[in-house]
Amino acid sequence: MTDPLVLRRELVEAARRLDAQGLLPGPSGNLSARLDAERVLVVPSAVPKGRLQPEELLVVNLEGEVLQGIRGYKPTSELPMHLEVYRRRPDVHAVVHAHPPASVALTLAGISLTEAILPEAVLLLGEVPTTDYATPSTPENQAAIAPWIEKHDVILLARHGSLTVGRTIDEAATRLEVLEHTAKTLLWAYMVREPSKLPPEAVAKLHAVRESYGK
Ligand SMILES: [Zn+2]
Known part of the structure; x- marks a missing residue:
């Protein structure tokens, strides 16, 4: 088990790093990390991530009950989606x-x-599915990601946002950075014309390389 104090610091540092890149404006977005098999560290609702402090994080169980936290603080409204990931993916931290x-x-x-x-996106992100539309900040997102999360580390929520998971906080945060970089590159290409797809044999090679990484 990771030292809870180290994990609190790592989560806050990742939040600040993503906020500095404009990926968590205002109170939007949320992060969590697994403390152990039964408990998760999660950001509070409505606190801007750029100003987040390690002691402001809440500890919840996999049913979403708050076990530890500052009085008056509530977990993020997207907690049900986070918990769905931890219940279905023991490898995700x-x-x-x-x-x-x-x-x-x-x-x-x-x-x-x-x-x-983009070959690098295939290597670093794998296939990125998009869910059906679900209402933000409601348990609908939990249901929307359920069909995808067991086989994917990066998911797009239609008209809403992203979900990236990892074995570490750094891995989950890096996947968000790579996702957004990939999306910007594709948008630039689409401004000129629809980009061509990689041939199937090139994709098969990339998946073989990705599997050799242990993904
Ligand atoms: Zn959202």
Whole structure:
């Protein structure tokens, strides 16, 4: 088990790093990390992530009950979605939900990231499915990600945002950064013309490389 104080610091540092890149504006977005098999560290609702302090994080169980936290603080409204990930993916130790603008723009335009276009994105993100529309800040998102989360580390929520998971907080945060970078590159390409897809044999090679990484 990771030292809870170290984990609190790592989660706050990741939140500040993502906020500095404009990926968590205002109170939007939320992060969590697994403390152990039964408990999760999660950000409070409505606190801007750029000003988040380690002691402001709440400890909840996998049923969403608050076990520890500052009086008056509530967990993020997207907690049910985070807990769905931890229940279905014992290998996952961190979850990041954000509203990355270029990635969300792709969902608005009906452009899917399941098609392999950029080789680095295939290697680092794998296939990125887009869920059906679900109302933000409600348990609908928990149901929307359920069909995808067992086989994917990066998911787009239609008209809303992203869900990235990882074995560490850094891995989940990095996947969000790579996702948004990929989406920006695709949007630039689409400004000129529809980009071509990678041939199937090139995609098969990339998946073989990705599997050799242990993913
Ligand atoms: Zn959201």
